[in-house]
Every structure is written in C-alpha cells, then in structure tokens.
Amino acid sequence: MTTNNVKSLSSIADAIPIWSSLTQDQQRKLLGTAREQRFLKGTVVHEGGLECTGLLVVRTGQLRAFITSADGREISLYRLLERDICLFSAACMIRSIRFNISIEAENDTDLWIVPAEIYQEVMKKSVQLANFTNELMAERMSDVMWLMEQILWESMDRRLAEYLLEQSSLQGTTQITTTHEQIARDLGTAREVVTRMLKYFKSEGLIALSRGKIEILDERALDAR
Amino acid sequence: MTTNNVKSLSSIADAIPIWSSLTQDQQRKLLGTAREQRFLKGTVVHEGGLECTGLLVVRTGQLRAFITSADGREISLYRLLERDICLFSAACMIRSIRFNISIEAENDTDLWIVPAEIYQEVMKKSVQLANFTNELMAERMSDVMWLMEQILWESMDRRLAEYLLEQSSLQGTTQITTTHEQIARDLGTAREVVTRMLKYFKSEGLIALSRGKIEILDERALDAR
Numbered sequence: 177m178t179t180n181n182v183k184s185l186s187s188i189a190d191a192i193p194i195w196s197s198l199t200q201d202q203q204r205k206l207l208g209t210a211r212e213q214r215f216l217k218g219t220v221v222h223e224g225g226l227e228c229t230g231l232l233v234v235r236t237g238q239l240r241a242f243i244t245s246a247d248g249r250e251i252s253l254y255r256l257l258e259r260d261i262c263l264f265s266a267a268c269m270i271r272s273i274r275f276n277i278s279i280e281a282e283n284d285t286d287l288w289i290v291p292a293e294i295y296q297e298v299m300k301k302s303v304q305l306a307n308f309t310n311e312l313m314a315e316r317m318s319d320v321m322w323l324m325e326q327i328l329w330e331s332m333d334r335r336l337a338e339y340l341l342e343q344s345s346l347q348g349t350t351q352i353t354t355t356h357e358q359i360a361r362d363l364g365t366a367r368e369v370v371t372r373m374l375k376y377f378k379s380e381g382l383i384a385l386s387r388g389k390i391e392i393l394d395e396r397a398l399d400a401r
Numbered sequence: 402m403t404t405n406n407v408k409s410l411s412s413i414a415d416a417i418p419i420w421s422s423l424t425q426d427q428q429r430k431l432l433g434t435a436r437e438q439r440f441l442k443g444t445v446v447h448e449g450g451l452e453c454t455g456l457l458v459v460r461t462g463q464l465r466a467f468i469t470s471a472d473g474r475e476i477s478l479y480r481l482l483e484r485d486i487c488l489f490s491a492a493c494m495i496r497s498i499r500f501n502i503s504i505e506a507e508n509d510t511d512l513w514i515v516p517a518e519i520y521q522e523v524m525k526k527s528v529q530l531a532n533f534t535n536e537l538m539a540e541r542m543s544d545v546m547w548l549m550e551q552i553l554w555e556s557m558d559r560r561l562a563e564y565l566l567e568q569s570s571l572q573g574t575t576q577i578t579t580t581h582e583q584i585a586r587d588l589g590t591a592r593e594v595v596t597r598m599l600k601y602f603k604s605e606g607l608i609a610l611s612r613g614k615i616e617i618l619d620e621r622a623l624d625a626r
Contacts, residue, residue, distance in 0.1 A: 243546075243550065270535060270536060270539045271536060271539075272536045272537075272539035272540040272543060273539045273542070273543060274543040274546075274547070275542075275543050275546035275547065275550075299532065300528065300532060301528060302528065303525065303526060303527065303528040303531050306528050306531035306532050306535060307524065307525060307531050309535055310495060310531060310534055310535050310538065311495060311496060311497045312497075313535065313538050313539065313542065314495045314496075314497035314498045314538065315497040316542075317498070317500075317538065317541075317542045317545070318497060318498060318499040318500050320542070320545060320546065320549065321468075321499075321500035321545065322499070322500065323549075324468075324545065324548075324549050325468065325470070325500075357593070360591060360593070361591075361593075364591075365591065366585065366591040366592060366593075367591065367592075367593065368592075
C-alpha cells in the first residue's frame with residue numbers, strides 16, 4: 177500500500193495528463209497557488225460539510241474517502257493513491273454536488289492543495305480541463321456505484337467467505353459458533369440469502385453445517401472465492 | 402407525475418441552458434442528428450450493458466433509471482422528467498464510466514436521442530457544454546449518494562412510515578394488503594428489519610397487524626415520524 181518505492185511526482189503537472197494543453201498563464205496560476213502540505217497517518221484532511229478545502233493532488237501516500245452517518249458510523253467509498261486527484265474536497269466549485277465526503281490520510285501523505293476557485297476558473301476556460309474533470313468524476317461515481325452494488329447484491333459469496341474466515345480467526349477455531357440471522361445482520365442482507373449461500377458452500381465441500389455451528393472444511397478454497 | 406399541463410419543449414435547445422454559447426455549426430450538428438422517439442409506458446428505453454443508446458433528452462413524460470442484479474432484482478436510482486437529460490445511456494462517450502444503468506419509460510414519454518459520438522464531439526470543443534455535462538453528472542451522482550445513504554443508515558422507521566402511507570393512498574384504504582416480505586423487497590432491507598419495525602409501530606398504537614394486512618390507526622402520528 178505504500179508508495180515509497182515509486183519516484184514521487186515533482187509537480188501537479190504530473191497528475192494532470194492534459195497539462196500541456198493549458199496556456200502558460202493557466203499553468204502558472206495552478207502552480208502558483210497550489211500549496212504543499214503533509215498529513216500524518218490518521219489525520220482528517222477534509223471534513224464533509226460546506227467547507228471547500230480545495231482540490232487535492234496526492235504526491236505520496238494514501239487517502240481514504242468516506243461518508244459518516246448521523247450516529248457516527250462510516251463507510252469507505254474509495255482510496256486515492258499517488259497521482260490521484262480528489263474533486264469532492266472542492267465540491268463548492270460544482271454547483272450540483274449535494275453530498276459530503278470526508279477524507280483522511282491512511283498513510284503519511286504529501287498533498288498539493290489547489291484552491292477551488294482557481295481550478296474552477298481554469299476549468300471554465302479550458303475545454304480539456306473540463307473534460308478531464310468529467311473523467312475524474314465518472315471515475316469516482318463508478319467507484320461508488322460498484323460499492324452500492326456490492327452492498328446491495330454483488331458477490332455475496334465472496335463477502336460471506338471473507339466473513340467466515342474472519343470469524344474463524346476471531347474465535348480461534350474452524351468451528352464457528354453463529355446463526356444465519358447473525359450473519360445476515362452483520363452482512364446487511366436477508367437471512368434467506370445467507371442460508372442459500374451457506375448451502376451452496378456446503379454443496380461445494382467448503383463447509384459443514386450443524387445447529388448453531390459452521391465448520392470450515394476447506395479454508396484455502398474459501399479464501400480463493 | 403404527468404407533465405401534460407406543461408407546455409412541452411420545442412427542441413433540445415430548451416433543455417441545454419448553455420445552448421446559445423454553442424457555435425451555429427455545433428447547434429446544427431446536435432439538432433440535425435437528434436431523432437425524436439416515443440416510448441410507451443413500461444417500455445425499456447435503454448438496457449444496461451455496453452450498448453450506447455445515445456443521450457436522452459426528455460420532451461414529455463417520465464423515465465426511471467435503475468440497476469439490476471444478476472438474479473433479477475432492481476433498485477430505482479432516480480427519475481428523469483421533462484427537460485432532464487440522461488447521460489448514462491451514452492456512457493460510451495466517457496471512458497471512466499464503469500457501471501450500467503437501465504432506463505424505462507414510467508409514463509408515455511417523448512424523447513430526443515442525440516448520438517453519443519455527436520454529443521462527445523461537441524463536448525470536446527465547447528468548454529460550456531463540457532462544464533454543463535459536469536453538472537449533469539454531479540446531479541446524478543448526488544442522487545445516487547443520497548440513495549446509498551438512505552439504504553445504508555437512514556432512519557428505517559421514517560422510510561417504513563412513508564411507505565405505509567403511500568401504499569394506503571395507492572390502495573385507497575387504511576387497510577393495506579401486503580406482506581412483510583413484499584415491504585422488505587420494496588425497501589431493500591431484510592424481512593426481519595421490517596417485522597421488527599412493524600411490531601414497534603404496533604406497540605406505539607400506529608398500526609394494527611393481521612395476516613396479510615396492515616391497518617393504519619394513526620395516520621397523523623405515522624406522518625410525523
């Protein structure tokens with residue numbers, strides 16, 4: 177996950193593939209206003225809400241984007257690595273963005289922060305930067321759609337396999353004590369879905385089922401799901 | 402939900418606020434290649450997958466955008482009404498879009514369909530159209546984020562209350578005919594969650610429960626949840 181072995185970017189120009197299409201004036205503006213800042217592992221870089229931190233360009237390190245519920249639960253939306261750009265920390269520059277995302281540094285992270293109004297100013301003039309921004313947004317929306325499909329109905333088999341391995345590790349035994357109801361609650365799905373998938377795993381010889389117990393028979397095959 | 406009482410758009414120009422910033426040539430291209438098509442209520446306009454139906458501009462009527470799971474379940478993402486533009490039926494024009502959305506007509510709907518390659522061609526030249534497209538995407542992404550937050554952790558009690566009131570209004574009676582399974586499916590949650598919340602509502606004197614029926618006893622209190 178660390179990027180220490182990769183040569184770090186020397187300027188935000190390296191993170192914007194259409195850089196050479198910008199005028200010298202536009203390039204100067206972006207370079208001249210971007211400030212460099214280091215965030216230590218675990219620091220909150222941007223807190224959802226109306227503040228406009230600016231556009232984040234990852235020089236080294238790793239960011240996690242997440243949303244938080246009213247009662248403090250979180251879910252991770254996506255990660256940003258070296259050369260990635262975070263648009264939603266500058267949500268103020270796109271009127272139609274009506275959601276709040278928080279960002280934290282998962283490793284020590286060096287960022288360039290471009291003021292939202294400067295980026296917006298250039299984006300309103302440069303068709304290349306506007307189209308690049310479009311791609312950035314589509315990229316993040318694709319991440320979110322994927323996550324939603326995962327949560328809703330994607331590959332329950334893998335999620336269940338991971339869950340069983342984790343429980344086995346937590347309980348320190350291959351004989352997990354649990355119920356289908358409990359698993360369904362933990363995975364945010366219906367009991368019927370869990371029961372069906374467990375039966376399928378059983379038919380594949382991955383597990384054995386008995387009252388209140390699930391025994392892992394083939395850890396390796398389960399891990400490969 | 403119908404828009405029959407509103408004067409319908411006379412051309413796609415009316416749906417694109419930055420129209421006047423386009424060159425005559427760009428305008429001609431968009432107008433000349435857009436074809437008008439009527440879809441009857443219930444028709445599938447665009448099926449997720451790699452096909453590129455084109456950009457849809459709603460002249461009259463109503464579209465529903467949804468995603469489908471491998472086993473055939475659906476969830477509605479957002480609705481498009483008169484003057485709205487559907488970008489994701491032309492997903493091929495933005496490389497980073499890696500998800501599939503299906504679209505159906507919820508009412509009889511008149512559309513203009515703009516070929517994706519024509520829209521893309523203009524968008525690559527017009528900074529205004531590129532920025533407008535950015536706003537369109539941010540709008541839809543905001544819809545999806547809202548839905549995800551609803552699904553993940555928004556107060557299930559309020560959603561269920563709203564659902565019951567809506568069903569009562571649709572069925573024209575305070576004695577709703579339904580099952581816990583049906584409600585769970587419609588709300589995208591587990592049956593247990595629904596059963597538990599219904600029992601809570603019952604204990605609060607809001608509803609009465611009997612086999613296959615839910616009777617609303619206190620509409621006002623339900624509405625206030």
